[in-house]
Amino acid sequence: xxxxxxxxxxxxxxxxxxxxxxxxxxxxxxxxxxxxxxxxxxxxxxxxxxxxxxxxxxxxxxxxxxxxxxxxxxxxxxxxxxxxxxxxxxxxxxxxxxxxxxxxxxxxxxxxxxxxxxxxxxxxxxxxxxxxxxxxxxxxxxxxx
Ligand SMILES: Cc1cc2nc3c(=O)[nH]c(=O)nc-3n(C[C@H](O)[C@H](O)[C@H](O)COP(=O)(O)OP(=O)(O)OC[C@H]3O[C@@H](n4cnc5c(N)ncnc54)[C@H](O)[C@@H]3O)c2cc1C
Numbered sequence: 568x569x570x571x572x573x574x575x576x577x578x579x580x581x582x583x584x585x586x587x588x589x590x591x592x593x594x595x596x597x598x599x600x601x602x603x604x605x606x607x608x609x610x611x612x613x614x615x616x617x618x619x620x621x622x623x624x625x626x627x628x629x630x631x632x633x634x635x636x637x638x639x640x641x642x643x644x645x646x647x648x649x650x651x652x653x654x655x656x657x658x659x660x661x662x663x664x665x666x667x668x669x670x671x672x673x674x675x676x677x678x679x680x681x682x683x684x685x686x687x688x689x690x691x692x693x694x695x696x697x698x699x700x701x702x703x704x705x706x707x708x709x710x711x712x
Pocket of ligand 1: 643644645675676677678686687688689690692
């Protein structure tokens with residue numbers, strides 16, 4: 568049994584540009600600063616304890632457990648590099664994935680998520696994109712974007 572949990576947003580977690588590392592075309596590479604916080608570590612301990620409890624209640628013999636989290640990035644469900652929110656000081660996009668700074672820029676992907684959920688993210692990415700498209704069409708008809 569393995570556990571997946573919601574990774575909360577931490578102020579220290581960010582993605583930026585590394586101007587010292589460039590690809591073959593001279594485009595600067597992305598730089599990730601990403602670490603699990605106390606909440607994620609406690610969640611792992613709880614997952615291991617809960618899993619053991621369930622197996623033991625079902626009369627399984629538990630041979631081994633671990634409450635160590637796998638390395639950051641392992642789950643390939645990382646989200647939230649341009650998170651949404653009402654305040655332009657603490658978020659990049661509004662609730663329709665529209666840039667606070669650039670009116671006609673919409674970022675309809677997983678980067679708008681505020682936390683990395685414990686579920687597979689693709690349906691939520693698609694649902695948010697749908698909602699954003701409806702809003703975009705409406706705004707275009709009104710001549711707002
Ligand atoms: C192996 C694997 C299995 C997965 N399984 C599941 C699953 O079962 N269910 C689920 O819900 N999720 C799953 N996920 C996660 C899901 O695929 C991602 O969360 C989702 O695709 C993210 O969507 P996105 O549009 O934010 O980013 P992406 O799908 O990564 O899209 C980013 C796009 O930007 C393009 N791009 C990058 N840099 C540039 C550039 N400089 N210029 C132009 N284009 C650029 C890329 O080519 C890419 O097309 C899985 C992921 C992986 C890797």
